[in-house]
Amino acid sequence: MAGVSEHRASISPFAGSVVGVDEREGDLGPAVHMVAVVAVLGTFPALSGLDLTVPRGHVCVLKGPNGAGKTTVLRVAAGLVPALRGTVTVLGSNVRADRRSVRRHLGYLGHATGLYADLSVEQNVRFAVRAAGSGTGQAIDSSLTRLGLDGRLRDLRVAHLSAGQRRRVALASLLAREVPLWLLDEPHAALDPDGRDLLDELVREAVGCGTTVLIASHDTERTARLADSVVHVQGGRAVDTTRVEHGDSDVE
Amino acid sequence: MWNDARVVLAKDLAVEWRSHVALRQVLPFVFTVVLLFAFGLDRVLVNDPLVSGDTVPVAYVAPGVFWLAVLFSAVMLVQRSISSELDDGAWDQLRLWGLDPAGVFVGKAAAVALQLLAIEVLLGGVVCVAFGVSVPSSPGAWLLIVTVMVLATIALSAVASCYAALSAGIRVRETLLPVLLLPITVPLLLASVQAWQGALTAETAAGWAWVRVDAVFAVVYVAVGVLAYGALMEE
Numbered sequence: 001m002a003g004v005s006e007h008r009a010s011i012s013p014f015a016g017s018v019v020g021v022d023e024r025e026g027d028l029g030p031a032v033h034m035v036a037v038v039a040v041l042g043t044f045p046a047l048s049g050l051d052l053t054v055p056r057g058h059v060c061v062l063k064g065p066n067g068a069g070k071t072t073v074l075r076v077a078a079g080l081v082p083a084l085r086g087t088v089t090v091l092g093s094n095v096r097a098d099r100r101s102v103r104r105h106l107g108y109l110g111h112a113t114g115l116y117a118d119l120s121v122e123q124n125v126r127f128a129v130r131a132a133g134s135g136t137g138q139a140i141d142s143s144l145t146r147l148g149l150d151g152r153l154r155d156l157r158v159a160h161l162s163a164g165q166r167r168r169v170a171l172a173s174l175l176a177r178e179v180p181l182w183l184l185d186e187p188h189a190a191l192d193p194d195g196r197d198l199l200d201e202l203v204r205e206a207v208g209c210g211t212t213v214l215i216a217s218h219d220t221e222r223t224a225r226l227a228d229s230v231v232h233v234q235g236g237r238a239v240d241t242t243r244v245e246h247g248d249s250d251v252e
Numbered sequence: 253m254w255n256d257a258r259v260v261l262a263k264d265l266a267v268e269w270r271s272h273v274a275l276r277q278v279l280p281f282v283f284t285v286v287l288l289f290a291f292g293l294d295r296v297l298v299n300d301p302l303v304s305g306d307t308v309p310v311a312y313v314a315p316g317v318f319w320l321a322v323l324f325s326a327v328m329l330v331q332r333s334i335s336s337e338l339d340d341g342a343w344d345q346l347r348l349w350g351l352d353p354a355g356v357f358v359g360k361a362a363a364v365a366l367q368l369l370a371i372e373v374l375l376g377g378v379v380c381v382a383f384g385v386s387v388p389s390s391p392g393a394w395l396l397i398v399t400v401m402v403l404a405t406i407a408l409s410a411v412a413s414c415y416a417a418l419s420a421g422i423r424v425r426e427t428l429l430p431v432l433l434l435p436i437t438v439p440l441l442l443a444s445v446q447a448w449q450g451a452l453t454a455e456t457a458a459g460w461a462w463v464r465v466d467a468v469f470a471v472v473y474v475a476v477g478v479l480a481y482g483a484l485m486e487e
Contacts, residue, residue: 104350112341132349
């Protein structure tokens with residue numbers, strides 16, 4: 001079976017930066033850098049001065065109660081929610097100034113899967129790859145195989161899939177696109193135990209190839225095993241950061 | 253822009269190809285609309301010698317019924333087009349993939365336009381039969397009919413796609429979109445009806461004067477869509 005490392009073979013360097021913004025190896029800063037970010041949803045202050053730094057090639061897990069602002073952190077990093085104040089730098093580029101080019105280099109898996117119910121599994125993944133202008137036909141095939149979506153599922157309409165299978169299709173799209181930053185919002189939701197283990201494996205392989213992964217999750221026991229750092233978000237701020245090393249942790 | 257437009261167009265047509273919404277829902281709906289108009293207006297509108305008093309020649313009524321039905325089709329098609337993006341968060345993905353918003357607009361409007369054109373061709377036949385319209389024989393009349401059809405379809409697809417994107421973030425978009433869209437299209441509807449009446453009554457010169465309205469509408473709303481779709485997608 002094809003792995004993430006196979007997908008990355010054609011990308012050099014895989015963990016590279018947004019083209020034209022941060023091209024020198026030596027200049028690679030953190031994958032995600034947020035300083036005093038304020039973001040408002042309607043009139044609700046979802047983020048109120050949040051600071052966050054995620055080094056390249058790391059897995060950072062955001063934990064916190066419902067409404068703490070975890071999802072908003074991911075959406076601000078993706079440029080889907082504008083930062084009212086503060087600076088947001090993703091892959092070396094200012095999200096406000098270079099939103100379009102930043103977006104092309106990240107994969108976002110939110111609560112919704114972003115799939116078209118009337119298209120087949122393969123059509124959805126192929127469209128994602130073509131639309132984003134990243135990934136190859138070989139990457140599509142191997143990602144579908146890796147997520148267990150080959151065979152009869154490949155031509156099945158997404159409308160006929162279970163929630164867990166849809167999640168797998170969304171992950172296959174993400175995997176096929178070969179991007180250096182993954183933003184995952186409750187990625188284990190709806191997946192069966194095998195799917196959860198597979199997702200963990202994919203994250204480990206991707207990080208091994210230089211991908212940075214930012215995860216918002218309530219399943220802290222599982223995600224902590226993947227994490228290089230765990231950031232506790234509360235009231236729209238990062239209240240503490242736990243750096244995880246070889247199973248031990250120390251609070252900074 | 254053109255490459256992104258092609259990708260979005262192919263996707264939207266693939267969605268229709270697999271779901272058959274235009275074929276199985278929009279088409280029967282507009283056929284029913286035309287037949288209802290035919291039954292409802294039959295006694296008062298046509299040149300029926302049995303009907304006394306003022307009557308209206310069918311050539312003046314059939315274009316109005318046709319273009320109203322096309323307008324309803326456009327509303328349904330564009331509702332469907334935007335719903336497929338919003339149902340499971342694909343709209344966010346379109347933004348995240350870094351597609352050129354102008355390309356997304358052109359692709360989506362072109363998909364609606366192609367479906368609309370196909371519906372118009374079939375609908376034209378139904379209107380001719382239901383209202384007993386005599387098909388014009390002069391090439392000039394046909395040129396006018398086809399020109400109006402193409403321009404009005406482009407204009408309608410463009411304006412409908414713009415308003416669909418505008419209503420995308422609103423919870424009550426299904427009911428709000430027709431309320432926003434229908435009044436805006438009044439000049440387009442009027443011009444298309446007048447031009448077709450000219451073609452059907454051998455007054456093509458008068459008809460061509462109205463084509464300018466369709467053309468202006470098409471140019472303005474394609475330009476608005478190309479320039480403003482990015483802002484509409486981000487709202």
